[in-house]
């Protein structure tokens with residue numbers, strides 16, 4: 001969008017900006033200042049930090065850089081709320097974000113209001129390059145909305161009282177309560193039976209194109225669109241369920257070294273992992289709605305790449321490659337599925353499509369596409385510098401704001417990470 005483009009384009013951007021900023025506030029609304037200040041582990045950030053950092057992004061890259069005469073809300077705060085941009089200088093250590101009892105949650109909300117007002121005033125006069133950054137800021141804030149939810153889940157999971165983020169929400173209830181028999185451990189032969197019941201999609205074969213189309217927003221790491229060679233394969237029509245995971249546990253999946261990658265085996269031993277992250281016993285798990293029965297028909301969530309890979313081997317399958325996944329679901333509607341529409345204790349549910357419920361691990365490392373070029377300037381640090389030691393996940397989760405994902409979307413996390421809504425879709429060589 002160039003300066004002088006239609007006022008309606010600018011108004012539409014302003015409307016989406018306002019709606020995105022409001023959803024973040026709504027997500028944080030049930031939280032006390034204390035809830036919003038805790039950092040449960042070095043990977044997760046306090047909710048207050050997410051509220052502040054997303055404002056820092058807009059204030060720094062748009063208001064400071066593109067609005068003549070703009071004065072920072074507080075000149076000390078960029079040090080606190082810069083995440084990882086070396087181009088923006090020194091910053092507070094990530095593992096110490098939970099030590100920031102001040103500024104208060106109310107002060108951060110005041111900052112958000114001031115930034116929002118300045119952005120809306122500035123929008124009609126911003127140059128095209130700045131409008132592109134407003135779009136990037138919206139997409140960035142949507143990513144942090146998902147992180148805010150997964151990080152508050154990690155925070156509340158630390159509390160032995162098992163507090164709910166929000167109680168009494170219809171969406172959080174499993175569609176079918178699992179009885180103790182259902183939640184119990186099934187014999188191994190059922191596993192093969194269940195997998196046989198799985199609907200398999202014949203994968204595309206030969207040369208396919210993957211990566212972002214030329215129109216519409218995409219992160220730099222999704223480009224350029226390029227060819228990939230696919231070998232004969234099938235891809236599962238749905239994600240692995242909790243019920244199937246219970247069978248994996250019952251069959252000794254976590255105690256069978258032959259199923260695990262060497263790094264995964266070390267990780268199991270080090271962390272003492274014996275089930276998905278928030279499983280409390282055979283039939284219950286901790287969720288944003290507090291302790292809930294595990295729905296055996298819902299996609300399993302909060303598993304690491306190592307677990308996903310071991311499960312796939314146990315099931316006589318493998319994880320799909322990034323290109324296989326993208327080719328299979330290139331024409332699926334990424335706006336359909338169980339995704340985030342409003343502040344609520346989200347939970348994967350049965351019956352969803354490729355977009356929604358859980359991000360799906362692929363066996364592909366997060367690497368640059370052939371010809372990849374990071375964005376110009378400091379925002380070029382957004383993606384490219386993380387292309388080491390991380391795996392690609394495809395799809396979207398129940399915590400992904402609807403409209404944020406697309407077939408070429410490349411989520412990425414280290415193989416041991418499992419505090420996100422991460423699940424498993426199987427593939428097989430044909």
Ligand SMILES: [Fe+2]
Pocket residue numbers: 053083140144
């Ligand atoms: Fe960020």
